[in-house]
Amino acid sequence: MTIYFYKVEEPYGCFSNFSPHPIQIDGWCWQTVEHYYQAHKFVGTTDEALIRTIKNVSTPMEAALLGRDRTRNHRPDWEQVKQQIMWRGVLTKFLTHPDIQQILLNTGEDVIVEDSPTDYYWGCGEDQTGENHLGKMLMNVRQHIRQHLAQANCKLVDR
Numbered sequence: 001m002t003i004y005f006y007k008v009e010e011p012y013g014c015f016s017n018f019s020p021h022p023i024q025i026d027g028w029c030w031q032t033v034e035h036y037y038q039a040h041k042f043v044g045t046t047d048e049a050l051i052r053t054i055k056n057v058s059t060p061m062e063a064a065l066l067g068r069d070r071t072r073n074h075r076p077d078w079e080q081v082k083q084q085i086m087w088r089g090v091l092t093k094f095l096t097h098p099d100i101q102q103i104l105l106n107t108g109e110d111v112i113v114e115d116s117p118t119d120y121y122w123g124c125g126e127d128q129t130g131e132n133h134l135g136k137m138l139m140n141v142r143q144h145i146r147q148h149l150a151q152a153n154c155k156l157v158d159r
């Protein structure tokens with residue numbers, strides 16, 4: 001089966017980076033993965049003050065609009081680091097919130113697709129030809145958490 005998600009209020013909306021699941025990374029608390037991800041576009045730039053602004057806006061859409069503002073200075077290595085930054089945010093989200101971790105684990109081996117009509121990198125795009133990196137990342141997070149849980153169980157049995 002293939003699981004499609006996109007809007008937070010629709011089925012599997014907790015897989016969206018816009019879902020209201022706070023994460024804490026390096027002592028910073030982010031309201032959503034989207035806030036965290038968009039703010040990291042400005043690390044080490046002359047627009048670094050935007051990081052705090054993005055952190056404090058009340059919705060992930062506002063965070064995304066600020067992060068996508070092409071008149072601002074994005075870090076030059078963004079294309080190289082964005083996968084790594086997203087991985088940390090998404091993994092932290094599913095390690096922090098047991099309820100949605102269970103929803104992710106319960107998807108078994110199903111394929112997960114971010115059904116974004118506009119995003120051909122993180123999603124599948126309008127015509128399904130997109131790269132679906134967020135869906136792939138969620139499947140990798142699912143696998144990572146399973147291995148993590150299996151190792152923890154082995155340690156308990158070994159005692």
Ligand SMILES: Nc1nc(O)c(N)c(N[C@@H]2O[C@H](COP(=O)(O)O)[C@@H](O)[C@H]2O)n1
Pocket residue numbers: 006007008016017018034037064067068114116118119122134
């Ligand atoms: N829920 C939702 N609404 C949108 O309008 C979106 N574009 C997305 N997709 C998320 O957007 C992020 C990518 O942003 P950049 O294009 O790199 O600025 C990423 O979190 C997608 O999952 N979702």
